[in-house]
Amino acid sequence: MNPALASLGARSPHRLVTPLDRVHVVLSHPSHPGNIGAAARAMKTMGLSHLTLVNPKRFPDDEAIARAAGAEDVLVQATVCESLELALSNTIFAVAISARHRNLGPEPMQARQAAPEILAQAENGKVALVFGNETAGLSNAEVQRCQRTVFIPANPDYSSLNLASAVQLICYELRLAAFDGSPPVITKAVPFASPLATNDDVERFYAHLERVMIDTGFLDPQQPRRLLPKLRRLFGRTELERDEINILRGILDAVEKRIDKQGADR
Incomplete structure (x- = not known):
């Protein structure tokens, strides 16, 4: 050989x-x-x-x-x-x-x-x-x-x-x-493991989102119409993970800090 x-x-x-x-x-x-x-x-x-x-x-x-x-x-x-x-x-x-x-x-x-x-x-x-x-x-x-x-x-x-x-x-x-049309598939990819967000996590996110939308003038609390229900339906289409909720709330925190800074500069 x-x-x-x-x-x-x-x-x-x-x-x-x-x-x-x-x-x-x-x-x-x-x-x-x-x-x-x-x-x-x-x-x-x-x-x-x-x-x-x-x-x-x-x-x-x-x-x-x-x-x-x-x-x-x-x-x-x-x-x-x-x-x-x-x-x-x-x-x-x-x-x-x-x-x-x-x-x-x-x-x-x-x-x-x-x-x-x-x-x-x-x-x-x-x-x-x-x-x-x-x-x-x-x-x-x-x-x-x-x-x-x-x-x-x-x-x-x-x-x-x-x-x-x-x-x-x-x-x-x-x-x-x-394999009757379905061969076994072995992947080396390791799925990212993040626990699903609890109902409390999601509700706190919605409350945070509503507060920021009001502070930015995007949402009129006197005439909210169907905005919040539509947003709930949007996020409800997927199973949100806790890390994803943390990312979204981190974005909202950054928006709030910018609003506070602009208010202090006036």
Whole structure:
């Protein structure tokens, strides 16, 4: 193994086990190492980790590592084969990813339609998603080795996709199907915790607001009309937090200080 790859971190032991673990991405004759790294990154973001390379032009390669951008573990675990026949030797189901309709070979299916069947097959064993060379795609012979042909319904006037982009889209459809359209979302954001304002907090704010509006001449206490009820409705649309009440009252305090200062200067 390339020392640069061997020194990289291993796969996280806490990774969620999913049906996607039996789905292998096979890149046939990739010509650019950057695309290999970008494909590895695309796979990992969607929860796939098994990569097989058929006769890559350059691999291992520093550019592949650079483009993997955090998915180096996928490259570390990658299998390199001399032929597609060897790459598919232990699979029970192979899917050719191709935008071209072939006279021979399986009837093409859209990626979203094919995803449930691919995952169902993965329940029984190893499944391969076969992507072709960046320039020529898959040959007819390679497509005929697969049980299904899947395409991405891109713009018919310009359907050319970068290899890594195609990998990302297919893996995305599989991820959606694997989790019934609602994949788990883990966020690193820590929500700001502030207790909700009590009724007393809110009522003191309304009293403070009314006092300042009167002092500034914005509210005529003799003809208040519906201003205060409308303001109550406005603030009542959300659950005010105590910190938010403190901010609002701080603004009102600043207004009162300015009024007092102007009065003293006269």
